[in-house]
Amino acid sequence: MTGSWSRLLRSTPFRLALTFAFLFMLAFILSGAIVYQMMSADLAGQLDDTIKETYAVIAASYADNDPKELVETVESHATRSPKKEQLFSLTDAAGNRLAGNFTAAGLPDGFSMFGAEMPGLPQGAEYRAYSGAVGSNTLTVAISLSETEELETIMLMSFGWATLIITGLAVAGGALLASRVQLRLDGIAATMVDVSHGRLDARIPLTGTGDDIDVVSSQVNAALDRLSGLVDGMKQVSANIAHDLKTPLNRLQMILDSASEKNLSGQKVGSELAEAHAESLQINETFDALLRIAQIEAGARKARFTDVDLGEILQTIAEIYTDVAEDDGKSLSSVELHQTAGRIHGDPELLTQMFANLVENALRHCPPGTTIKLSVARDGDHVLAGVADNGPGIPADEREKVFQRLYRLDHSRSTPGSGLGLSLVRAIADLHGATIALEDCRPGLAVMVSFPLVAAS
16 A cells, blocks of 8 residues: 555656646635635725714714713613623713713724723623714724624635645545556556567557547557567568578579589589579579668658659650560550649659559569550549559459568469569558559459649649
């Protein structure tokens, strides 16, 4: 229990809650003090008004220099206050009491305060008095402050209890809210610990409220998804490198061994050296492609982004590969290019390489007689570009796998290539914020890439 309380005191949410509670209590106390001062002043003003009105009523009974009615009025008021909550005094010029329930001695004209030091008054009592001349006599009217003090005491007690209750609720509420927030922060911390220990499938639990912690947690989960995907990709790449590059490396070793044996026997080794050189070039090209994909995924090429017209890029691709396709017994004749499709923001060189890879992929894996089509068109706030063919296509369960590095379909392993063409296409598309969809043309395959449109200036 002590440990959990100490941990709660160290938590940032609880400290913030306590700080807010302290500031709220400070504001409450300051406002309460102002209200108390205003109420005290108002009560004092009302008391003075009551005393002054009573004095005026009594003084009005004096007329025609006849003090008899004045004396009777003072006595009448005095008898109605047996507990001396109100005091009345009428004295002559010599200070002798003519009427009333006390003798006012030494009080100045106007308002004044006096206590129980005067004889005949209750112990500890304090009074507010008003004195003035009525003819040759002096009339004094005083009212006890006990009622005003009682109201002020009630107000102070109420304010004190309210302060205690609000303080308790603020601390308890702060502790409750802080504990709930701390639980969510603990969930984030626990997830990070799991990830650091290699559990890349761990994710931060979400409450579904959509608050700032949920937003941050969603972003962290997205980053973990990305990290998990990259790690899985690295594992897949490592396995594919070990599997797919083992064959050319073994073949290269066999060629070099054969060349070495021929060299020892004095035979010519030119053909073996040429074959070994070709194998080494293919291996270097594979590693260069892997490094290029890594650079693109790191976003290193975004500095070269500019406004690009995809129609112009695809037109260039069509001009370059039309003759290549004809030489290979295929056609690149049906080109659908809409020049008004709109511009995108990207790297022209990488975009050219992307669509060149798609066209080369179709040329490499499609039989003679295949027709390849290029297209670009406006699609809402996107530009949709694609390469389609009527070749053998890709099975539905293999379409997502072909974007993995070094992955090749079984029927494609006999053809030249490293299995990195579509991986490079995916990396370039991700760099440009584009999405790729593989669609069945029945027969054939269409690779459609959707780019966000650049807003018009």
